[in-house]
Amino acid sequence: MSKARQLADLGNQVDDGTITGSNMIINGAMTVAQRSISESVSTSDGYKTLDRFQYNEMGNYAGVHTMSQDTTGPSGFANSLKFLTTTADSSLSGADGFSLRYRVEAQDLQRLGYGTSDAKSCTLSFYVKSNVTGTYTINIQQPDATKMLGVSYTVDAANTWELKTLTFVGNTSNVINNDTGIGMQIQWGLATGPNWTSGTLRSTWTNTSNGDYHAGQTANVGSAVNNYWQITGVCLNVGDSAIDFPHESYGETLAKCQRYYEVFHAGSQTGYLAIGNWWTSNQARCVLQYTEKRTNPSISASDVICYQSGSGTEYSLSETIDDAHSTHALLYGGVSGASTTQGHSLQMRVNANGSIQIDAEL
Numbered sequence: 001m002s003k004a005r006q007l008a009d010l011g012n013q014v015d016d017g018t019i020t021g022s023n024m025i026i027n028g029a030m031t032v033a034q035r036s037i038s039e040s041v042s043t044s045d046g047y048k049t050l051d052r053f054q055y056n057e058m059g060n061y062a063g064v065h066t067m068s069q070d071t072t073g074p075s076g077f078a079n080s081l082k083f084l085t086t087t088a089d090s091s092l093s094g095a096d097g098f099s100l101r102y103r104v105e106a107q108d109l110q111r112l113g114y115g116t117s118d119a120k121s122c123t124l125s126f127y128v129k130s131n132v133t134g135t136y137t138i139n140i141q142q143p144d145a146t147k148m149l150g151v152s153y154t155v156d157a158a159n160t161w162e163l164k165t166l167t168f169v170g171n172t173s174n175v176i177n178n179d180t181g182i183g184m185q186i187q188w189g190l191a192t193g194p195n196w197t198s199g200t201l202r203s204t205w206t207n208t209s210n211g212d213y214h215a216g217q218t219a220n221v222g223s224a225v226n227n228y229w230q231i232t233g234v235c236l237n238v239g240d241s242a243i244d245f246p247h248e249s250y251g252e253t254l255a256k257c258q259r260y261y262e263v264f265h266a267g268s269q270t271g272y273l274a275i276g277n278w279w280t281s282n283q284a285r286c287v288l289q290y291t292e293k294r295t296n297p298s299i300s301a302s303d304v305i306c307y308q309s310g311s312g313t314e315y316s317l318s319e320t321i322d323d324a325h326s327t328h329a330l331l332y333g334g335v336s337g338a339s340t341t342q343g344h345s346l347q348m349r350v351n352a353n354g355s356i357q358i359d360a361e362l
Contacts (some may be wrong), residue, residue, distance in 0.1 A: 119170030303354025
């Protein structure tokens with residue numbers, strides 16, 4: 001690239017207000033996978049592997065895929081998110097299909113100025129690789145206004161990393177609420193039945209309509225076993241030109257992800273959680289503290305052990321979570337067979353196969 005071109009691109013970024021290199025996507029380099037690095041996905045929506053990116057199944061889709069954190073990527077990226085088809089669905093009907101979904105917190109989108117005459121365009125860029133060539137679509141929704149638009153891209157060469165850059169206009173009519181809800185939802189269509197493709201791909205923000213979600217898509221990643229689709233370097237920035245992907249440390253990305261989900265687990269070792277006390281002679285309590293969450297989270301716990309200070313006796317806890325706040329919760333439970341002294345201190349830990357999952361996802 002010539003120096004003149006570099007300066008011109010830099011000027012565009014200044015004009016667009018993106019000189020800070022701000023990426024509204026968290027974990028776009030696919031480095032953090034707190035839940036798992038590989039899962040078989042089929043009938044259940046949700047977060048399965050890589051943080052912040054959801055599997056979304058539609059209709060009565062019969063395909064099955066391995067969703068994983070892959071250790072390959074284009075130059076500059078060590079990881080990618082990969083779907084590998086293990087059970088095919090080559091004949092899509094009705095609302096059948098699946099997609100990759102990302103949700104952006106509303107208060108992080110206030111810079112876009114939606115609902116005003118100054119509403120800004122955005123540019124979505126990413127690297128994609130697949131053995132299935134053809135036309136793919138991306139549906140973008142603004143839930144606060146029940147509005148949507150769509151963009152398309154093509155995988156031109158099989159088994160080759162390609163950079164895609166897609167710009168979409170701002171919404172001058174409808175505000176994104178300044179809250180902790182879903183401000184924008186992005187869906188990469190990977191298999192789309194006729195209910196999602198019967199209309200016209202929207203280039204401006206209009207009311208949602210199923211037939212327009214993925215109009216024009218021809219590619220079906222689920223059409224044959226061993227088909228695959230990979231993505232990394234996902235960036236959403238303000239303006240009508242893409243910025244260079246703003247790499248950050250693993251620690252920075254992990255901290256951002258933990259606003260939405262955090263897990264305590266010991267793996268092959270036991271992991272201490274907190275100091276507590278015996279509320280009664282056979283009920284243990286402690287305050288569990290964690291990274292501040294988007295909202296009061298839901299918490300699940302399994303295989304938590306109470307360790308009685310002084311005697312060294314260990315007891316299995318029947319876990320209960322109560323009074324969960326954005327930064328802490330009460331973890332307590334009865335201990336079968338325990339006969340301790342009320343008020344004495346104890347330690348709690350996660351056993352080797354246990355975990356505590358703190359979920360405040362969008």
